[in-house]
Each structure stands twice: as structure tokens, then as C-alpha cells.
Amino acid sequence: xxxxxxxxxxxxxxxxxxxxxxxxxxxxxxxxxxxxxxxxxxxxxxxxxxxxxxxxxxxxxxxxxxxxxxxxxxxxxxxxxxxxxxxxxxxxxxxxxxxxxxxxxxxxxxxxxxxxxxxxxxxxxxxxxxxxxxxxxxxxxxxxxxxxxxxxxxxxxxxxxxxxxxxxxxxxxxxxxxxxxxxxxxxxxxxxxxxxxxxxxxxxxxxxxxxxxxxxxxxxxxxxxxxxxxxxxxxxxxxxxxxxxxxxxxxxxxxxxxxxxxxxxxxxxxxxxxxxxxxxxxxxxxxxxxxxxxxxxxxxxxxxxxxxxxxxxxxxxxxxxxxxxxxxxxxxxxxxxxxxxxxxxxxxxxxxxxxxxxxxxxxxxxxxxxxxxxxxxxxxxxxxxxxxxxxxxxxxxxxxxxxxxxxxxxxxxxxxxxxxxxxxx
Numbered sequence: 001x002x003x004x005x006x007x008x009x010x011x012x013x014x015x016x017x018x019x020x021x022x023x024x025x026x027x028x029x030x031x032x033x034x035x036x037x038x039x040x041x042x043x044x045x046x047x048x049x050x051x052x053x054x055x056x057x058x059x060x061x062x063x064x065x066x067x068x069x070x071x072x073x074x075x076x077x078x079x080x081x082x083x084x085x086x087x088x089x090x091x092x093x094x095x096x097x098x099x100x101x102x103x104x105x106x107x108x109x110x111x112x113x114x115x116x117x118x119x120x121x122x123x124x125x126x127x128x129x130x131x132x133x134x135x136x137x138x139x140x141x142x143x144x145x146x147x148x149x150x151x152x153x154x155x156x157x158x159x160x161x162x163x164x165x166x167x168x169x170x171x172x173x174x175x176x177x178x179x180x181x182x183x184x185x186x187x188x189x190x191x192x193x194x195x196x197x198x199x200x201x202x203x204x205x206x207x208x209x210x211x212x213x214x215x216x217x218x219x220x221x222x223x224x225x226x227x228x229x230x231x232x233x234x235x236x237x238x239x240x241x242x243x244x245x246x247x248x249x250x251x252x253x254x255x256x257x258x259x260x261x262x263x264x265x266x267x268x269x270x271x272x273x274x275x276x277x278x279x280x281x282x283x284x285x286x287x288x289x290x291x292x293x294x295x296x297x298x299x300x301x302x303x304x305x306x307x308x309x310x311x312x313x314x315x316x317x318x319x320x321x322x323x324x325x326x327x328x329x330x331x332x333x334x335x336x337x338x339x340x341x342x343x344x345x346x347x348x349x350x351x352x353x354x355x356x357x358x359x360x361x362x363x364x365x366x367x368x369x370x371x372x373x374x375x376x377x378x379x380x381x382x383x384x385x386x387x388x389x390x391x392x393x394x395x396x397x398x399x400x401x402x403x404x405x406x407x408x409x410x411x412x413x414x415x416x417x418x419x420x421x422x423x424x425x
Contacts, residue, residue, distance in 0.1 A: 009221040010086035013148075014105040016141065017115035018133035022154045026115065026192035027078060027091050028056025030213065033199040036080035056192075084217045092137075102137060103144065103329055103418050107404070110221045111148040111185065112141040113212070116169060119155050123165040128172035135364045136378065138182060143327055143380065143420060145400055148185040148219045149177075152212055157191040163206040180367055186215045226291040229317035230258035230266065231394070231402050233347030234310045238297070250281060250297040251306055253348075256401035258314065260296060261289035268304060269311040269320050269392045276301040309349030311392045318402070320390035321424035323356070327396075328375060328383045332409060332416035336375040336383075342416065343408040344387060347401065352388040352410075359383060375417075385419065396420040 015023040030036075078089045090105035106112065114137050121128050141149050151173050156162040166189045177184050190197045190212055199213045210218075236252040260266070264277045281297035282290055290296035298312065311318070330336045336355060344353040359382040361372035375381045396403030407417040 010088050011111060011216060011219060011221055012088045012090070012109045013111035013113055013216065013219075014090040014092050014102070014109045014141075014146075015113045015115060016092045016102050016105075016137035018117065018120070018131045021115040021117040021120075022192045023091055023115050025056050026113075026152065026154065026190070026198065026212075027089055029192050029195055029198045030087075030089070031078060031080050032056055033195065034080045034082055034213075036078075082213065082217060087216065103140060103331065106141055106144040106146055107400075108222075109141075109146050111150060111216065111219050112137075112146045113150045113152050113216075114138050114141070116151055116153045116173070117155055118153050118165055118169055119158050121169060123159075123168045126168060126171075127175060128168050130172055130176060132364060135176060138177070139180060139362070139364060139380065140329060142180065142182045143329065144418075145396065147222055149182060150185050150212075150215060150219075151187045152190050153187065154190050154192055156189050157194045157196060162189065163204070166207075185219060186210070188212045188215060226257065226259050226293075228258050229314035230260050230264070230312065231256040231314075231318065231392075231399065232260070232296065232298070232312040233349075233401065234306060234308055234312060235348050237307060248278075248299045249303070249306070250299055251310075251312065252295065252297045253312070254295045255290060255292050257292045257399050259289055259291040260298065265315050266298070266300075266312050267315040267318075268306060269313065269318070270389060271305065271310075272320075273304050274315050275304060309347065311347060311349075313392060318392040318394065319424060320392045322387045322390045323384065323425045324391075324393050325359075325382065325384050325422040325425060326405075327420040327422065328355075328381050328407075329418045329420075330375040330377060330379045330381065330416065331418070332414055333377050334409065334412075334416070335377075336379075336381075336407075336417060338373070341410065343410050344385070344405045344419065345408065346391045346393065346405045349391070351391065353385055353407075355383050356386045357384045382422075383419075384425065393421045393424055395423060397422075 017023055080087050092102040092105040116134055153166055153169050159165045170187045173187055189207055196202055197211045199211060201211045232253045232255050234251050234253045238250045240247045260277060260280060262277055262280055265274060266277055267274050277298050278301045279299035280287055280290055338355050338358055341352055341354050343350055358372050360369035362380040363370050372381055394402035403421040405419040406415055409416045
């Protein structure tokens, strides 16, 4: 893709992979080479290095516990820009214990850079066996509909025969992604520590592709679908003026897809009531219309009982259901079991729910669906969910807002899983 055809919106991308694959160092290299480091940060790093090469991973490992343990725990967001584009980076943890944070970082990302530490792989035994976390993170990014997935094969500076090793790992990645149905945006050889092929092209006769930064500059951003029917989760209800009279109320939320203008008929969920849009507002001002991705305020032609958590849609375009099939990425140390009650959040609405059946579990090594009666931490499975009240769910494949829910344990209040709706039943 040429840069001329690339949208000017900032590219949101996450880095993922196994522990110590060099994710924080890679991000530090991008920040360092793009001059996105403040002078006092650089001075601190140089003093800590005491004449040795700067440890670029310290730019992202912001928590004290991260620096002490040498691992990334929380999702660290960083920002930098080149003359072609702005970037928002999410540095996701590699440890299995923090897979939930990787799922958080993937939500809303335009791209995922999955790092592969070539020093951890036996590149002489063909086909090369990939690490479980490499496969898991790529699968999760694919399931979460991250549009562009890039593999960065790191630490080539530590290999005696980098060309043969890179080609062996590349072939293993291509085999895995073809089997999993994952479209790959690129497989890039890099050395984050030395800076090879990160921001500047690799000076090697066996590689003629782009650097990692050149590839990232060319990737498209996710565009919300502004065609088709309207879907808007209500986040806030505001009433103008004083007192409790008939002042108009404005229903605010970020449009998931479609567009809305004055005069449109809309349906409210869960009530099912149909009304007409009298006025559309954006940033406090009356506008002609609003489209997907914009925060809009709707004033209806009549007073209805609407509160945070309700949904607004084009009439008859969405069917609410209290039973649906879904892919479940389980993130809790307590296993997911059939029949147990949980809280689920859909948009801004909370309802009680239970797992009515676990259909299968995905074997991340063979990519086969196998029988399962429960899902352990980091498992991915196919389940059927029943909710106490109907929800206007959509297929996650069609819309990432209407088709995504989180599961929360009512006892511990931990976020236990991410649900990606397949179909209402």
C-alpha cells in the first residue's frame, strides 16, 4: 500500500509476544530513533547506563515492579510521530499471567506487532516449533479482529546465520497463519537492541523488504462502518435547564456504526419504544448529522424512559436476545464452568448471565476444537451464554462494539473473560 493512499489518522498498534522477546526494547528503539524522548528522560537513562549502552526497555517499563522484575505487567501507552504519520503504541505484557492486559490492548487497535525471539527457537529442526504465547497472542489478535497482524522476528544480531534462521521461522509462521486463517500484513527481521531494520532498512543482500517503521506507516487504520443501520450505546443522559419540567433530554453516546440525522426514526432497547430524532448534537452544538466513530447527542420528539446502558438503533435492524453463541477468551484463574452466574457488560449495560454450555475448547497447538467441560486461564472456547435480560447483540465479525462483552466474577469483581458474539440463538 502506498503512503498516498494511507489515511492520516493516528495508527493504534499493540506489541505482543512471549516474555523477554524484546517488546519494550523495540518500542524504546522506535521512540529513541524518532526523537520522541524528552531530554530529562534521556539524561536519566544515560546516568543509569554509566557509560554502557542505554537500556531502551526502561522507557516503557514505568511501574517500579516492572523495573524490579524485568517484565512488563501493565499496558503502557506511548506516542510518537514521523513526518508521514502519528502513532499510539500499546506495550502488552508477554507473561501468560497478564494475557488479560493483552486483550485490553487489542481492543480498538489497528494493528498488532507480534514479536518472535529467534534465540528461543531451534531453527535447525524443521519445521520450527513456535512458542505457545506467539501462537496464543496471534490467535487472540485475530479473534479480536485486529485488522493488520505483523510478525517481527527479533534478535537476529545474536544468530550466526541470520538468513537461514529468519527464513525457517518465517516459513513456520506462514504455515501456522495459513492453518489459522490469519491474514499476515508482514514478517519483518529486526534487531531491537542494535536498531537493525526498525526505523532504517536492513543492510543485507538477502532482505529487500521494508523496515518495521516503513510497514507501519503504510498500514490502514480501522474505519467504523458509517453505512447501514444506526447503533449507538447510551453513555450519558443530560437534561437542560432547571427543575423537573419538560426540558428536552439529550442522549449521548459514541456511534458504533451507521449515521443519524434529525427526522430519523429510532428504536430504543430494552424498551422497544420507537421515536423520532428531533435534534442531533455534537460537542454541544446542533448539527445536521453524525456518523460512526463520532460522539453524538440525540434529542427525541417525546419523553421516554432512557438511561445509561440502553441502546439506540434503526427500527427492526437489531433483534434483542437473551441467548447467543460466542467465542470466549477466559482470563481468570478460576475456571469457567457451566451454570455459574456472572455479570456481563454489553456497551454500558450490566446484566446477570450464565454459561449454559461449553461447546469446545481451541487447542492452540493443533488449532482443533476439542471437547471441554470447563475453560482454564488463557483458554479460548466456544460457548453458549444466557442473560437474565435480552440484549441487542450483533455478530462480532460485523461490529466490534455490538458484538463484544466482558464477563465479571460477581464475588471477586475480577474481569474473567472476553466474549465475542457469533450469533443470537
